[in-house]
Amino acid sequence: MKNINPTQTFTWQQLKNHFIDIKDVHIKDFFNTDQNRFSDYSLFFEDEIFVDFSKNRINRETLRLLLMLAQECDLSHAIKNMFLGYKINKTENRSVLHTALRNQLNNNIIIDNTNVSIMIKKELKKIKIFSDSIIDGNWKGYTGKNISDVVNVGIGGSHLGPYMVTESLKFYKNHLNIHYISNIDGTEVTEILKKVNLETTIFLIASKSFTTMETLSNATYLKNWCLLHTKYKEYLSIHFFALCENVTAALNFGICYQNIFKFWKWVGGRYSLWSASGLSIVLSIGFKNFESLLYGSYMMDQHFLYQELPYNIPVILALISIWYTNFFNVETEAIFPYDSYMHAFPAYLQQSYMESNGKSIDRNGNLISWKTSPIIWGSSGTNSQHSFFQLLHQGTVLVPCDFIVPVISHNPIGSHHKKLLSNFLAQTQSLAFGDNIDINSKIILNGIANENKISHKYCPGNKPSNSIMLKKITPYSLGALIALYEHKIFVQGVILNIFSFDQWGVELGKLGANNIFNDFFNNNTNNKYDGSTKGLIQLYKKWNKI
């Protein structure tokens, strides 16, 4: 992978000039002057996913220049290097091989003289045997009853991906109740313990490092609670499992070896749902459906690896994002899944995008002068329309949006799905084209007609969006969609000349939390902290009567 400053490429200057030419062109003008715009600015992934990127503020010249930028930044080599296991995560000296987890070929992937393909297959086999035994009732709780509940204890990538997939594929779930504990505020543990029967519940301690404060605190509390309330000293060997890279730490916690499901350093936490970290998914939908999820992502990998750049969906979407962040100076991008099952998808993508590309030092160790990750946010539609869409239509900020919808519903009742689709289509339409109100139409302000004022009802349009249609939300199509975004984020990182697979920015806060926690119970905070932190600690102690 070359470390090229994108702003110093030949193409970047051409893009700046092109932006001046195009920035005020309205999306409706693009459609009025190009009858083939929809077909020319949309792409299929098999017969599963359709991406319409025609409602963007781009034209053929924009795409030509953006693709030239990708070539100047040697994107094609970077893609191959990742799949081949090159240590592209240079600050941690690691390969980035979440793609190997879903590889369907029998080829060998060698890292540091180790055939990781064999390790992956071995772990998948262990996951299958275990998940089948829980689902089929062969694995009994300590009193001989079938397992009914699974509690995943994890945070960040050890929570968001598994939770999002389990929720998105709820239609495929079996009889097991899957719960997620992630936060350390005590509430989630307390609420879950009200619900579950310790005789029929298993606990998955999901933590790649097995050192994360929140997860270990929750896990330790649960361990002690279970041992106290069951008075069964072998409880952990039947009901506690670890999903981790740090096997030693899991053993020291008290998880027995055969209850540890492993993944590896070259699997980033936020890219780990395809590994043992996704065990809660397997328990929820069964191993066969999990294999289908893997297969969908694998097929998107093949699209990404072999499709020419102009027809490569993750590449096109990544380039359009770079166009908005670095030329329109857009600060945020929104994700709107028009499906309740996919309600957790925006939160999942927040970590994927912003923990990957929320960087400001480039791959040469220089401070960055261009824009990297936008702020990613979003929520389900149509709910979002009754919350913040006003800003999207008439606000002063430009927010490119991804609208995602399944064309076939799992719950086709009444005319609901047609109404959902109508809203989906109407929103991208009105954002793009606005309304036809003559902006200088007569309006009455304080009872007086004003010829030259602008109607408050005026929606200017020219707000860009991508429309992403899944034929149906299935394990296969969801796997492909997730991989689509993983690769989009990767492409943006390559071109923006950043390292997308480390997350040094989160370490400072973690260290600070440990220091403050230790100081809560002694009084030497006065000379250690700034006035605000010191004052807040004192108020905490006062209100808690510490």
Ligand code: F6P
């Ligand atoms: O947010 C920081 C982070 O390290 C994430 O990258 C990771 O997904 C999360 O914390 C949890 O880490 P672990 O899986 O090691 O508990």
